[in-house]
Amino acid sequence: xxxxxxxxxxxxxxxxxxxxxxxxxxxxxxxxxxxxxxxxxxxxxxxxxxxxxxxxxxxxxxxxxxxxxxxxxxxxxxxxxxxxxxxxxxxxxxxxxxxxxxxxxxxxxxxxxxxxxxxxxxxxxxxxxxxxxxxxxxxxxxxxxxxxxxxxxxxxxxxxxxxxxxxxxxxxxxxxxxxxxxxxxxxxxxxxxxxxxxxxxxxxxxxxxxxxxxxxxxxxxxxxxxxxxxxxxxxxxxxxxxxxxxxxx
Amino acid sequence: xxxxxxxxxxxxxxxxxxxxxxxxxxxxxxxxxxxxxxxxxxxxxxxxxxxxxxxxxxxxxxxxxxxxxxxxxxxxxxxxxxxxxxxxxxxxxxxxxxxxxxxxxxxxxxxxxxxxxxxxxxxxxxxxxxxxxxxxxxxxxxxxxxxxxxxxxxxxxxxxxxxxxxxxxxxxxxxxxxxxxxxxxxxxxxxxxxxxxxxxxxxxxxxxxxxxxxxxxxxxxxxxxxxxxxxxxxxxxxxxxxxxxxxxxxxxxxxxxxxxxxxxxxxxxxxxxxxxxxxxxxxxxxxxxxxxxxxxxxxxxxxxxxxxxx
Ligand SMILES: Cc1cc2nc3c(=O)[nH]c(=O)nc-3n(C[C@H](O)[C@H](O)[C@H](O)COP(=O)(O)OP(=O)(O)OC[C@H]3O[C@@H](n4cnc5c(N)ncnc54)[C@H](O)[C@@H]3O)c2cc1C
Numbered sequence: 232x233x234x235x236x237x238x239x240x241x242x243x244x245x246x247x248x249x250x251x252x253x254x255x256x257x258x259x260x261x262x263x264x265x266x267x268x269x270x271x272x273x274x275x276x277x278x279x280x281x282x283x284x285x286x287x288x289x290x291x292x293x294x295x296x297x298x299x300x301x302x303x304x305x306x307x308x309x310x311x312x313x314x315x316x317x318x319x320x321x322x323x324x325x326x327x328x329x330x331x332x333x334x335x336x337x338x339x340x341x342x343x344x345x346x347x348x349x350x351x352x353x354x355x356x357x358x359x360x361x362x363x364x365x366x367x368x369x370x371x372x373x374x375x376x377x378x379x380x381x382x383x384x385x386x387x388x389x390x391x392x393x394x395x396x397x398x399x400x401x402x403x404x405x406x407x408x409x410x411x412x413x414x415x416x417x418x419x420x421x422x423x424x425x426x427x428x429x430x431x432x433x434x435x436x437x438x439x440x441x442x443x444x445x446x447x448x449x450x451x452x453x454x455x456x457x458x459x460x461x462x463x464x465x466x467x468x469x470x471x472x473x474x475x476x477x478x479x480x
Numbered sequence: 481x482x483x484x485x486x487x488x489x490x491x492x493x494x495x496x497x498x499x500x501x502x503x504x505x506x507x508x509x510x511x512x513x514x515x516x517x518x519x520x521x522x523x524x525x526x527x528x529x530x531x532x533x534x535x536x537x538x539x540x541x542x543x544x545x546x547x548x549x550x551x552x553x554x555x556x557x558x559x560x561x562x563x564x565x566x567x568x569x570x571x572x573x574x575x576x577x578x579x580x581x582x583x584x585x586x587x588x589x590x591x592x593x594x595x596x597x598x599x600x601x602x603x604x605x606x607x608x609x610x611x612x613x614x615x616x617x618x619x620x621x622x623x624x625x626x627x628x629x630x631x632x633x634x635x636x637x638x639x640x641x642x643x644x645x646x647x648x649x650x651x652x653x654x655x656x657x658x659x660x661x662x663x664x665x666x667x668x669x670x671x672x673x674x675x676x677x678x679x680x681x682x683x684x685x686x687x688x689x690x691x692x693x694x695x696x697x698x699x700x701x702x703x704x705x706x707x708x709x710x711x712x713x714x715x716x717x718x719x720x721x722x723x724x725x726x727x728x729x730x731x732x733x734x735x736x737x738x739x740x741x742x743x744x745x746x747x748x749x750x751x752x753x754x755x756x757x758x759x760x761x762x763x764x765x766x767x768x769x770x771x772x773x774x775x776x777x778x779x780x781x782x783x784x785x786x787x788x789x790x
Binding site: 351352354355358363365371373391393396398446447457462465469470473 | 573
């Protein structure tokens with residue numbers, strides 16, 4: 232069984248982002264970039280399935296500019312077998328990404344696609360669900376546990392009230408939550424080995440899908456700042472302030 | 481213009497997030513129809529009919545909708561979508577699961593997690609864990625929107641909308657099946673609607689100490705309990721208590737962060753609280769930069785004292 236893992240290049244989660252003064256977006260110049268953390272969890276899960284003998288090949292795919300190949304290399308260094316870069320101009324919206332991924336799925340015929348539940352840049356939480364819809368496949372979103380058995384994926388999902396388990400007939404789409412696993416670091420030999428692993432490059436235009444944006448970003452602003460307040464010395468003083476100054480007790 | 485609001489409910493009761501999403505739907509404008517899709521869901525439908533501003537309640541009652549599985553529910557919504565200009569749901573795990581599937585089947589974009597309505601096609605939403613706020617305009621014929629519940633007040637009761645049955649024949653999706661759910665009975669207010677939240681982080685060292693320190697305080701305050709990711713990962717608290725960029729977003733009157741450092745991913749979920757208190761032994765902890773009241777010290781000593789002082 233083949234597993235496809237889409238990966239996105241995003242600002243590293245530790246970087247404090249700055250909004251550009253002209254309100255057109257956030258400043259990405261000279262900022263540390265990394266694989267979206269949820270996608271690392273997706274790669275890790277695919278590798279564990281392969282190591283457990285449940286999957287044959289793990290293919291990582293990224294949709295973006297030429298620099299997205301770095302993110303693919305990160306996945307290869309973790310242990311994925313090969314990569315696919317679908318090259319686009321401007322950063323595509325989730326619907327366009329889902330359409331491009333559908334085209335890749337049709338070429339590659341994986342039985343399972345594992346994606347991160349959300350990208351930490353646009354915080355959309357859409358692509359996996361959209362891909363499942365376009366393929367007509369079932370979806371197991373926000374997974375904290377994934378078990379493959381007799382042509383099905385049994386997915387435990389983190390939901391607002393607790394946990395829910397669903398059974399999906401394969402092929403299926405799964406999106407990862409934080410507790411699914413702890414991703415490995417790439418070892419040096421694996422990083423060296425990954426340099427020889429193949430990465431196919433496809434032009435998005437060649438996939439014959441409509442990638443045009445549907446949303447117009449009118450402006451991007453910094454959030455209203457919250458000022459630091461005061462220090463109190465004792466719990467009793469805190470209670471007094473909450474009662475008599477803030478009026479919340 | 482007409483809007484279809486997808487209700488979140490457990491068949492018997494309507495989730496409060498639905499009433500909050502209704503407030504956003506009312507700002508989008510037009511007549512508002514509420515879809516209650518479930519099994520034996522008359523209780524939830526009745527509650528939806530009482531919300532002020534609802535024009536009609538449409539009930540799809542079918543075995544296949546007993547659990548809110550994305551596949552049959554999205555198929556049903558898409559079959560009903562024709563006359564609607566906007567499709568709206570709360571940005572809870574329910575709405576986040578279903579609505580992108582609906583949007584893709586309709587070949588339109590989704591605007592996720594909106595915090596304000598600027599115009600019927602233009603919305604404000606946080607990106608980068610709330611470190612930037614974007615205003616986006618949809619150019620599609622229909623808009624699909626999920627609503628950040630904490631950013632909108634719940635719509636009031638006082639309506640009396642007609643309740644009509646609709647067919648659920650379109651709700652197909654054999655490829656997925658519900659197996660089980662672990663939904664612990666709530667012993668205290670729900671995180672997303674609580675007036676006060678007491679939240680704990682990695683400082684607590686064990687599930688026992690987490691509970692022993694936070695529960696008495698929460699009981700005294702009638703508060704909900706929240707947690708940082710570190711506390712959830714370490715097993716001190718259940719996953720559904722996680723507050724943050726990738727957990728729940730809350731905006732209570734009072735948020736008391738105990739032994740939480742204040743990582744941006746955590747702040748993303750609580751920085752719109754009205755009053756923030758931080759209790760941390762590290763005077764340099766970033767949480768103090770956004771706290772209205774800071775108390776430096778050991779949570780194991782300070783929390784019992786705080787509880788007594790209340
Ligand atoms: C993709 C991604 C998503 C994430 N999503 C979230 C999210 O949704 N929510 C979230 O919370 N985090 C999230 N995180 C994690 C986040 O980056 C932080 O790691 C996490 O919030 C830290 O939790 P903490 O503050 O409890 O732990 P720490 O950062 O370890 O802080 C513990 C604090 O406790 C204090 N302390 C220790 N002992 C005591 C004591 N006895 N008395 C008083 N104070 C004490 C310390 O001084 C310290 O400030 C995410 C991270 C990533 C990469």
